[in-house]
Amino acid sequence: MTKQKTINRNFKTVLFDFDGTLFNTAEADQYVGRQKKLRRFSPEWVQARKEYLEHIKQCPLYDGWLQVFEYIKANNIQAAIVSGNNREVLNVAVRHYGLQDIFPKDKINRIGCKDATGRRIRKHGGNPLLFEYALKQLEETPTNVLAFGNEMCDAQAAGNAGIKAYHCLWGAKAEDINQMIVDPDHQCVTSPSQIIDILRSEIISQSQ
Numbered sequence: 001m002t003k004q005k006t007i008n009r010n011f012k013t014v015l016f017d018f019d020g021t022l023f024n025t026a027e028a029d030q031y032v033g034r035q036k037k038l039r040r041f042s043p044e045w046v047q048a049r050k051e052y053l054e055h056i057k058q059c060p061l062y063d064g065w066l067q068v069f070e071y072i073k074a075n076n077i078q079a080a081i082v083s084g085n086n087r088e089v090l091n092v093a094v095r096h097y098g099l100q101d102i103f104p105k106d107k108i109n110r111i112g113c114k115d116a117t118g119r120r121i122r123k124h125g126g127n128p129l130l131f132e133y134a135l136k137q138l139e140e141t142p143t144n145v146l147a148f149g150n151e152m153c154d155a156q157a158a159g160n161a162g163i164k165a166y167h168c169l170w171g172a173k174a175e176d177i178n179q180m181i182v183d184p185d186h187q188c189v190t191s192p193s194q195i196i197d198i199l200r201s202e203i204i205s206q207s208q
Contacts, residue, residue, distance in 0.1 A: 011202045013140050014072065015131070015163070017149035018083035018090060020171025024062060028055040056089055057096045062170055064192030069102045071196050079103060082134045082147070126156030131163055146202060148195065152176045155186065166198065 019025045072079050079102055081090050094103050135142060142162030149155060150171035158165035167188045169177055179186075189195060 010144055011146050011164075013078040013080070013138060013145045014199065015080050015082045015134060015145060015147040015158070017147075017151070017154050017168075018081050018085050018093070020150040021148060021154075021168045022061060022065060022081065023056075023059045023093060024171065025056065025059045028052055028059055053089065053092050056092050059093070061097060062192055064195075068192050068195050068199075069099065071199060072102060075199070077199065078138065078140075080134060080138060082130060084130070126153060126160050128157050128161035131158050131161035135161065135163075146198070148189065150176075152179060166195075168192075 016022050019029075069079075071077075081094075081103055083090060090103075091105065094100060094105075131147070135145070145163045147154065147158035147163045147165040148168055149158070149165065150168040151173070152167075155165035155167055165187075167176075167186055169188055169190050170192075189198065
């Protein structure tokens, strides 16, 4: 039998997906579909984009996140959003909900789908590039980080970057939920409030 390698971890940073994890963006998704059918930067595209950003402001945080943010702030835990959505959308949502102290812009704590060169980077297929880029921006090592996301690709991409990941079931698709539940390697979270217990048991506060 092959011995499983033990990885020493010292968790100090948490990464959160945006769509379906922090925010319920289902209502705004129709505007993304409209944009994809239009010529980029055409008047129609610009209007669809404007409507999408306005609807992002109406997308609610899932219940329980404000308590999680309070815990993060009180314990000096670094937090960042790592999303396949673009940074403009993340900025609109963070400003609208007054979360700048949790995800400060000057610390590059809002990682969208483009790197510093403007290259698009995605999490699909377990591609770790977005998480690797986030680690570089945050000056963190994978063993110091936890990740939370609602899609299989979130956990796969984080895992491929060496990051311990949890599946958030409240925004997950049915097929993803079925796969998460039956696979013993997948660690699932059923509500944001449960994340406080996870952080309490796994995170070593930077204030210590």
